[in-house]
Amino acid sequence: MARARSHRGWPTMTIGIIGTGHMGGMLAALLAETSGERILVFNRTREKATLVAQRHPHISVARDLSEMAEVCDTVLICTRAADGEQVVRDIGPQLVPRALLLTTISTADLAAWQRITPAVPVKMVPSLTQWVKSGAILVVYPDGADRETKRRVEQLLRPIGRPFPIADEQVRVASDLTSCGPAFWARLCSAWAHAAASTGALRPAEAAEFIRDTAVGFARLLEAGWSFDEVLDAICVPGGVTEAGLEAFAGAEEWFADLHRRTARFARGHPPETPPGN
Structure with missing residues (x-):
């Protein structure tokens, strides 16, 4: 050179x-x-x-x-x-x-x-x-x-x-998971913290702190080699409270499928779809 x-x-x-x-x-x-x-x-x-x-x-x-x-x-x-x-x-x-x-x-x-x-x-x-x-x-x-x-x-x-x-051809979806991913995770955590605080049991700062500490611990479990399924199996006791809470995630795959559709549409130069009635 x-x-x-x-x-x-x-x-x-x-x-x-x-x-x-x-x-x-x-x-x-x-x-x-x-x-x-x-x-x-x-x-x-x-x-x-x-x-x-x-x-x-x-x-x-x-x-x-x-x-x-x-x-x-x-x-x-x-x-x-x-x-x-x-x-x-x-x-x-x-x-x-x-x-x-x-x-x-x-x-x-x-x-x-x-x-x-x-x-x-x-x-x-x-x-x-x-x-x-x-x-x-x-x-x-x-x-x-x-x-x-x-x-x-x-x-x-x-x-x-x-x-x-x-x-x-993998860039768009992979970017959703990596480059855009921290923003999506932050939005989910923020929404969860607000929902927890709205119960009146916790102050907003407490809810955010608990979620942050749990997210850090979860990441360390993954770094230690745990898979997503192993985490679910270790916490989700049949008939227990975690299983009941997971029922709220019914249709979660479709939420994320919609996310990928929206980012792909934007990347092709099309504006975001307007919600019905707007």
């Missing part, structure tokens, strides 16, 4: 991140901490990039996209989909053939990007759980990606989560 020289005294390997919103800012902070590499960030609004650069001494602000193409061996495009298409046309042709071009744009057409850039384009779907260096990071490789490319991607991402290769 033609990057043997250093740039301004920086290490010979530099990671560039274009777009410093929630996802790009998170990845910049985490990779600055875990990769050991210099992180170069760029945003159309320079002030936003500067705020991210202030988080860690290994993060600096790029002068422009050309500087990023010149010094970066790995580039992450973390912009909105419409902006990302223009960014890849601007920077893609300038990248070297062995460079990695990662993107968080779930709708990115990797085959089309391969026609624009000699770099290797890879799609990734991170999650908020990466802030605690946990959870899955979905990864979609282009056709023909070699073993070395996959090794480099997984080496970069493994310190902040679990890289999980999937096919492009």
Whole structure:
């Protein structure tokens, strides 16, 4: 790879991140901490990039996209989909053939990007759980990606989560479970806390604390190897109160089937369905 020289005294390997919103800012902070590499960030609004650069001494602000193409061996495009298409046309042709071009744009057409850039384009779907260096990071490789490319991607991402290769057609549903998942879990827990408090037996803060502690303990059971069915079997005594409570979950599969239908419809560019009567 033609990057043997250093740039301004920086290490010979530099990671560039274009777009410093929630996802790009998170990845910049985490990779600055875990990769050991210099992180170069760029945003159309320079002030936003500067705020991210202030988080860690290994993060600096790029002068422009050309500087990023010149010094970066790995580039992450973390912009909105419409902006990302223009960014890849601007920077893609300038990248070297062995460079990695990662993107968080779930709708990115990797085959089309391969026609624009000699770099290797890879799609990734991170999650908020990466802030605690946990959870899955979905990864979609282009056709023909070699073993070395996959090794480099997984080496970069493994310190902040679990890289999980999937096919492009799996992205939408898998993203519901991983990237969108923390929001869905938070909404369920919030609704449960409000319902518990509405009984009058607990204050809202108490209900939220009990649910939070139970969620943490449940996650640790799963980390210890328990399956969902094993948890149910261990708690649900026939004829007991848990079994009675589980009757409220009748039709739960349909709730989640509707969730996946709604996100798929939105991803195809259709607005959410309007409830009857509205």
